[in-house]
Amino acid sequence: MTRSISLIFLIGLILGGQSFAQSFSSYQKFVPQHYSLKQSFSDSATDQNEYxxxxxxxxxxxxxxxxxxxxxxxxxxxxxxxxxxxxxxxxxxxxxxxxxxxxxxxxxxxxxxxxxxxxxxxxxxxxxxxxxxxxxxxxxxxxxxxxxxxxxxxxxxxxxxxxxxxxxxxxPFDVSDDLSMNARLKPGVLAVRNTEPVPVLSLSINF
Structure with a gap:
């Protein structure tokens, strides 16, 4: 009985994740490019090249x-x-x-x-x-x-x-007077090989 309940729960979790991925793939068309993880890393690399x-x-x-x-x-x-x-x-x-x-x-x-x-x-x-x-x-x-x-x-x-x-x-280190912490959540997409893109949330903390 316990195995049957666990199996049903696992199947429902997989189906729910696939449906969420499909819905998020349609939603990401409306998300600006600067919210992606790749774009944020490239912006950071551009800043480093200035020095x-x-x-x-x-x-x-x-x-x-x-x-x-x-x-x-x-x-x-x-x-x-x-x-x-x-x-x-x-x-x-x-x-x-x-x-x-x-x-x-x-x-x-x-x-x-x-x-x-x-x-x-x-x-x-x-x-x-x-x-x-x-x-x-x-x-x-x-x-x-x-x-x-x-x-x-x-x-x-x-x-x-x-x-x-x-x-x-x-x-490159920030030595200005404003050194407060600023945390932001950014939606993005993580590309996994041979699978559909997985929606993720990236947390960036600026000091």
Whole structure:
């Protein structure tokens, strides 16, 4: 008895679903195209194409510092990038020059090394009577400071690329003041292979 009731209920459910699908197929002629799932996904893809690809932005930043910021429409960051890189580069040149001067002075005034001006002549602003230990410490100071600035130049170059890459990733996100949730139900049709279209309802939630 229970099996008969279940079988009758199953047959009625199948017939009811087919009749509903036929009626919905005639109804969908009057439904606007923008309610379909395919159309909503294509609209979303179109919006994403308006923004530059993050990998392309990263490559441009690595080739020319600031190019990625220009691609992201953040040209105001370019003077900051070149100001930082230019300032560090100028400082590294200054340190390298002083390092060469004190290296030459230490080598030329050291009695254990021949006075052949191997690293150039002793600069005039360095006294010939300078203490060798002091010359060595000053030489090492400029060398270590120069190497540290080289590291900062590399980090600044990498930071330029990371900044452009991260902003390209975050740019599509909505950061406006109105971040309220908006939920909408959209009727649509789900095409299943070898069967009639199945009516569906899609739920979209916008934050």
């Amino acid at each position: 530059p690809e993050p990998k392309m932005v990263l490559r441009r930043s690595l080739m020319i510092p600031g190019w990625g910021q220009v691609t992201n429409k953040q040209a105001w960051k370019v003077p900051i990038v070149y100001g930082l890189l230019g300032g560090l580069t100028y400082y590294s040149i200054y340190l390298h020059k002083n390092y060469n001067d004190y290296r030459a002075a230490y080598y030329n005034l050291n009695p254990d090394t021949p006075d052949d001006n191997r690293f150039g002549p002793t600069p005039g602003y360095i006294s010939p009577n300078s203490n060798l230990s002091s010359l060595r410490e000053t030489r090492n100071f400029y060398r270590n400071r120069r190497d540290l600035v080289y590291v900062f130049i590399g980090l600044s170059y990498a930071l330029n690329a990371i900044d452009a890459y991260v902003f390209a990733h975050l740019r």
